[in-house]
Amino acid sequence: xxxxxxxxxxxxxxxxxxxxxxxxxxxxxxxxxxxxxxxxxxxxxxxxxxxxxxxxxxxxxxx
Numbered sequence: 001x002x003x004x005x006x007x008x009x010x011x012x013x014x015x016x017x018x019x020x021x022x023x024x025x026x027x028x029x030x031x032x033x034x035x036x037x038x039x040x041x042x043x044x045x046x047x048x049x050x051x052x053x054x055x056x057x058x059x060x061x062x063x
Contacts, residue, residue, distance in 0.1 A: 005030045 002011045006025035018028050 002013075003009065004011055004020040004023060004025055004027065007020060007023040009020060009022045011020070011027070019026055
């Protein structure tokens with residue numbers, strides 16, 4: 001069982017509606033913006049690591 005992030009009501013695993021029946025909270029998109037920002041920061045950090053590795057590889061290859 002999960003809980004509604006807004007009102008805390010217990011929600012069954014088989015509950016297939018998008019909104020909480022008690023408070024009307026959108027269960028699928030609740031706090032989506034913060035989640036996307038966190039993913040973007042993680043992706044930027046991973047790309048910076050990859051870019052550093054690739055730039056070292058290219059410098060070694062050109063010498």
